Amino acid sequence: MDKQIDLSRTLANLPLFQQLRESEIANLAASAREIRLSKGQILFQKGILLDGFYITVYGQIKLAFSSPQGNEKVVSIVGSGQSFGEAVMFMERPSPVLAQALEDSRLLYVAKQSLFAAIDRDSAFARRMLAGLSMRLHSLIEDVENYSLRSSTQRLIEFLLQLTGASESGSIELKLPASKHVIASRLNLTPETLSRVLHNLSECNLITVKGRYILVQDVARLRCFDGLSRASEAESD
Amino acid sequence: MDKQIDLSRTLANLPLFQQLRESEIANLAASAREIRLSKGQILFQKGILLDGFYITVYGQIKLAFSSPQGNEKVVSIVGSGQSFGEAVMFMERPSPVLAQALEDSRLLYVAKQSLFAAIDRDSAFARRMLAGLSMRLHSLIEDVENYSLRSSTQRLIEFLLQLTGASESGSIELKLPASKHVIASRLNLTPETLSRVLHNLSECNLITVKGRYILVQDVARLRCFDGLSRASEAESD
DNA sequence: CGGTTTGTTGAGCCCTATCAAGGTAGGTGG
DNA sequence: CCACCTACCTTGATAGGGCTCAACAAACCG
Numbered sequence: 256m257d258k259q260i261d262l263s264r265t266l267a268n269l270p271l272f273q274q275l276r277e278s279e280i281a282n283l284a285a286s287a288r289e290i291r292l293s294k295g296q297i298l299f300q301k302g303i304l305l306d307g308f309y310i311t312v313y314g315q316i317k318l319a320f321s322s323p324q325g326n327e328k329v330v331s332i333v334g335s336g337q338s339f340g341e342a343v344m345f346m347e348r349p350s351p352v353l354a355q356a357l358e359d360s361r362l363l364y365v366a367k368q369s370l371f372a373a374i375d376r377d378s379a380f381a382r383r384m385l386a387g388l389s390m391r392l393h394s395l396i397e398d399v400e401n402y403s404l405r406s407s408t409q410r411l412i413e414f415l416l417q418l419t420g421a422s423e424s425g426s427i428e429l430k431l432p433a434s435k436h437v438i439a440s441r442l443n444l445t446p447e448t449l450s451r452v453l454h455n456l457s458e459c460n461l462i463t464v465k466g467r468y469i470l471v472q473d474v475a476r477l478r479c480f481d482g483l484s485r486a487s488e489a490e491s492d
Numbered sequence: 493m494d495k496q497i498d499l500s501r502t503l504a505n506l507p508l509f510q511q512l513r514e515s516e517i518a519n520l521a522a523s524a525r526e527i528r529l530s531k532g533q534i535l536f537q538k539g540i541l542l543d544g545f546y547i548t549v550y551g552q553i554k555l556a557f558s559s560p561q562g563n564e565k566v567v568s569i570v571g572s573g574q575s576f577g578e579a580v581m582f583m584e585r586p587s588p589v590l591a592q593a594l595e596d597s598r599l600l601y602v603a604k605q606s607l608f609a610a611i612d613r614d615s616a617f618a619r620r621m622l623a624g625l626s627m628r629l630h631s632l633i634e635d636v637e638n639y640s641l642r643s644s645t646q647r648l649i650e651f652l653l654q655l656t657g658a659s660e661s662g663s664i665e666l667k668l669p670a671s672k673h674v675i676a677s678r679l680n681l682t683p684e685t686l687s688r689v690l691h692n693l694s695e696c697n698l699i700t701v702k703g704r705y706i707l708v709q710d711v712a713r714l715r716c717f718d719g720l721s722r723a724s725e726a727e728s729d
Numbered sequence: 730c731g732g733t734t735t736g737t738t739g740a741g742c743c744c745t746a747t748c749a750a751g752g753t754a755g756g757t758g759g
Numbered sequence: 760c761c762a763c764c765t766a767c768c769t770t771g772a773t774a775g776g777g778c779t780c781a782a783c784a785a786a787c788c789g
Contacts, residue, residue: 352633375615392632436735447779450736684770
């Protein structure tokens, strides 16, 4: 009972559902299932069919391809309040990615039918789902753009800038959202290359790396850096 | 008048709208605009806001990034019956890509408001839009997978196999849907590399290239080929 | 403190881009 | 019918960015 109320409140706070009526929320909550994962646990494998979608309440889920040869490529790191699996659910096709918890996490599972019911009753909700998927598509396109026509350094800079949020300039400290191994994969780099690029940016006095914490000296300067100057003039000290 | 009827019929035949009632179709047709493009003409630039979306009746539209340095990367080649721009419309954000006609084309433009009206009145239609966007997302993810963990040869093979359709084995002749320059960009290759890869596959007796026509000798064998054998043992014939 | 995971550094190589010349085909005008 | 032009493609030589392999360092953890 308390659990039900708790679920409703959790759902109501999620971006996707914020404008729903209480009765709608109650409907969704009634069919939503709570899922707890411990770090490293796999939620679903590549190839599975989904009969609903997931919402991350807290924790972190990684979505990745896994090729037969064992190498893995992280597509997305899903954090609190974000949902995933809708596309696979709507398509009724095998999932192209696996989902694995990067840390202990709590999820909600919403069944397809109750989502469809919500769509049927509230077309504004349908529009919001459409907008949500569109955003997802947009960021994937940006990923493709990054992979195709930017260098390793540019990709990392882009990534760091996104972590800094909207700040235009000045210095800012940020924490990498996952291990460097995972970040590297997300950026389509080997861990070795990521390490070298970080090192290189350090030598150019653009950032200071301390474990998972990175101090960006000057956001504006980092944004302008194109990776051309190879810290060559750093010998004069 | 005749034009209106023609529009309705065209709309009704499109995958997206096939299950709509006639009255709905009429509503959409009333607000749809017809657009004719000649080869090379640009429909919209990167950065534009869309107040509707487009459907290709016939012809071919290319969606591509354009970087300031002038190099261009083709994201998608849109053919007859396919739509594009929905995501940009829903997001109300600048388009990340430009759209340009690869050949003389005829399009329909459907305004946002009439689409929203259709969604409001028919939730099954909303679901179909959601499924459509999901498919788009899915194929983008496949692209990312291709770019990230496959070699140039593997990407080309994948591309050719998609063109062959569902055929499991045997030989089949197919026509490249665009110039090799465009195909190369679509596969994230330079034209030079594409040419070399095609040549290499020819030498392995997997395909025969004749201009834009490609004869796949054996679909099954092409599917298995991993690019490892470098036509080195082709001397013993 | 050992053991394990995580990250760094170095050497060498391979794939693919780049630069630079040729070909080839289709269209046009003499 | 030929010469020419332009767009498209091919071929060759070269170089560089990022990967691979291997060893080491550092941090985390029981």
